[in-house]
Each structure stands twice: as C-alpha cells, then as structure tokens.
Amino acid sequence: MTIRRPLSLSEALYMRQGADTVLMAGGTDLMVKHRAPAGARPSFTKDVVLIGHLKELGYLKVYDDVARIGAAVPLAMIIQDASVPGYVKEPLMSIGSPSIRNMATLGGNICNSSPAGDSLTMLYALDAVLTIASAAGLRECAVSDFIEGPSKNRLAKDEILVEIAIPLMDYNRFFYRKAAQRRANAVSKVSFYGVAQVSEGRVGSVSMTLGAVAPTVVRDRAAEAMLIGAEADGRHGLSERALDHMDGLVVPIDDLRSTKAYRRRVALGLARHFLEEVVGL
Structure with missing residues (x-):
C-alpha cells in the first residue's frame, strides 16, 4: 500500500x-x-x-x-x-x-x-x-x-x-430530527428532514426525506405533490394521505442499532409531526 x-x-x-x-x-x-x-x-x-x-x-x-x-x-x-x-x-x-x-x-x-x-x-x-x-x-x-x-x-x-x-430557498418551515443511541458520536437509527414554504395559509413547496429506513434515503415526491397548494389549516386530512403513501416506501431492517418496527414507527411519527405541527396540515 x-x-x-x-x-x-x-x-x-x-x-x-x-x-x-x-x-x-x-x-x-x-x-x-x-x-x-x-x-x-x-x-x-x-x-x-x-x-x-x-x-x-x-x-x-x-x-x-x-x-x-x-x-x-x-x-x-x-x-x-x-x-x-x-x-x-x-x-x-x-x-x-x-x-x-x-x-x-x-x-x-x-x-x-x-x-x-x-x-x-x-x-x-x-x-x-x-x-x-x-x-x-x-x-x-x-x-x-x-x-x-x-x-x-x-x-x-x-x-x-x-x-x-x-x-437555496426562503423556507419558512423546517424540521430535522435524528434518533440515535445518544446525542453525539452516534449513528442514526432513523432520521427525518423536512422543509416547506407556506404563504398566505397555503403550501407553496414542501420536501420530506427519511434516513436509515431503506437502502437509500427515502423521498416520496408523489406524497409531496399531494400537499402543494393545500391550505395549512389541518382540516383536510392531507397529512394522513401523505403518510399512507410514504409508508409504502419505508422498508427498514432489524440490526444491532434498532428494530424495523421501531424505525417505521419513529419515521412516520416524525413525518406526522412535521406535517401537522410544523406545516399545519
């Protein structure tokens, strides 16, 4: 060498x-x-x-x-x-x-x-x-x-x-969370990243990704498309529809760091938090 x-x-x-x-x-x-x-x-x-x-x-x-x-x-x-x-x-x-x-x-x-x-x-x-x-x-x-x-x-x-x-865009909604064994020097068990633009009560753009739940990072563009133009008032059940669609792309594994059941539950829970609590759908 x-x-x-x-x-x-x-x-x-x-x-x-x-x-x-x-x-x-x-x-x-x-x-x-x-x-x-x-x-x-x-x-x-x-x-x-x-x-x-x-x-x-x-x-x-x-x-x-x-x-x-x-x-x-x-x-x-x-x-x-x-x-x-x-x-x-x-x-x-x-x-x-x-x-x-x-x-x-x-x-x-x-x-x-x-x-x-x-x-x-x-x-x-x-x-x-x-x-x-x-x-x-x-x-x-x-x-x-x-x-x-x-x-x-x-x-x-x-x-x-x-x-x-x-x-780069002027996103006014953002949420990132990494679930790991400890707060530093730890590999992700699961992670979520989401950004959005909300203007005059409507979603102008949104992007969401999940890490450590599939062989590559998961991004569901079809689920994102459901949300464009939606009113951010929590009354239309769009978050549930988007989460149902994303669920089909989440294929985690059991390994030394975590279980696939934990990864699925936390991944979709973080996505729900972003859509409902951060974006307001």
Whole structure:
C-alpha cells in the first residue's frame, strides 16, 4: 500500500487513471473502516490518494441562491459560515463531535453512501447536484442518482467528486430530527428532514426525506405533490394521505442499532409531526 499526496486536482486525477485507489479527505469514516489493533497501521488493501489538502476542493461560495461547496470542505467550515442557511447546517451539526466535524467533509459523507448518513436527508430534500471530475472532463449528477445503495455509488475508479451544489430557498418551515443511541458520536437509527414554504395559509413547496429506513434515503415526491397548494389549516386530512403513501416506501431492517418496527414507527411519527405541527396540515 502506497500513500500518494498530489499537489493539484489534475495530478490526483492522473493518479486515479488505470489504478484502483482509495480517496481520502478527512478520513473519519475510512480510518474506522480500516482500523487495526492499537498501535498498528490501518489496513488498506489499495493505494490511498490524499485529497483533503487540495485547494480546488476547499472552497465555499453562496451566490445566485446556490451554495457551492468543495468536496473537501470540513463540516465545521460549513457550520461556521454565516451565508449558509440554518436548514443546511443543522443536520451537519448532528454528525460526530466537534473534533470529527473539524476533519470530516461533506464529500466524504456522500461517498461513504450510508443510508444513515446524516447529511444525505438534507441533500436529497434540497435536490443537491454533484460535480464529478475525471481526466476526460466534468459531469453533473443528482445526489439521488449518485447513491445506489449502502456503500454503493456511481463514482468511477478514475473520478473524484469535486463540488456539491445545494439550491437555496426562503423556507419558512423546517424540521430535522435524528434518533440515535445518544446525542453525539452516534449513528442514526432513523432520521427525518423536512422543509416547506407556506404563504398566505397555503403550501407553496414542501420536501420530506427519511434516513436509515431503506437502502437509500427515502423521498416520496408523489406524497409531496399531494400537499402543494393545500391550505395549512389541518382540516383536510392531507397529512394522513401523505403518510399512507410514504409508508409504502419505508422498508427498514432489524440490526444491532434498532428494530424495523421501531424505525417505521419513529419515521412516520416524525413525518406526522412535521406535517401537522410544523406545516399545519
């Protein structure tokens, strides 16, 4: 195993050509996955390409109602930036601990591709778009198309994720909740993210996602469509119809962290709270 430290993005892409390598930015997931007994080197079976130091991946810009975030930007930098809305920051604040957030990157959380990834419910709900580079050029991919399942995504062996673009809106309803074993340094048992615009008593837009209840983040666009234009007065039973539709997409599993029955109950309970108590349906 060789550790490679390129001086530029183009050099990193060159190192990816014709080789099966592992990319490392903050390393907060990778070092756990490949950990060895105390005092021993991590056990990597492939060469490692370090990219966390690359300036081409370390920017954060907010303009034209889009937050453009380099894939190697630490979560702490996003959280501390005054131009980033709170509805983007809050899920990131639930990840790990302050020391982990100083190292962990948004790009790493995406490429880890866990259905329990704490940033993913937000990114799916806000229709984030990824820019991916290779020696052949750039391509764009919606985050919902990029992730295929647990630890599976569409990043080719010669590619590097370079940017996450998050469209921003003036949402006036927002709710995020993560259920875990403890308040910090814990993997989600289930999570919910919801944003909405309500104007003059009517729902103008709404987006809801669930994490850790299926192989990928669950977003039910058909259920969302039921709610557009609805009066936020709680009199039409729309929340119940939307929840019934969402229930068909929730397919949790039993594992060491939780049971599928708990995950289903809590996921739909959080969605109900958002629709009825936050949005007012």
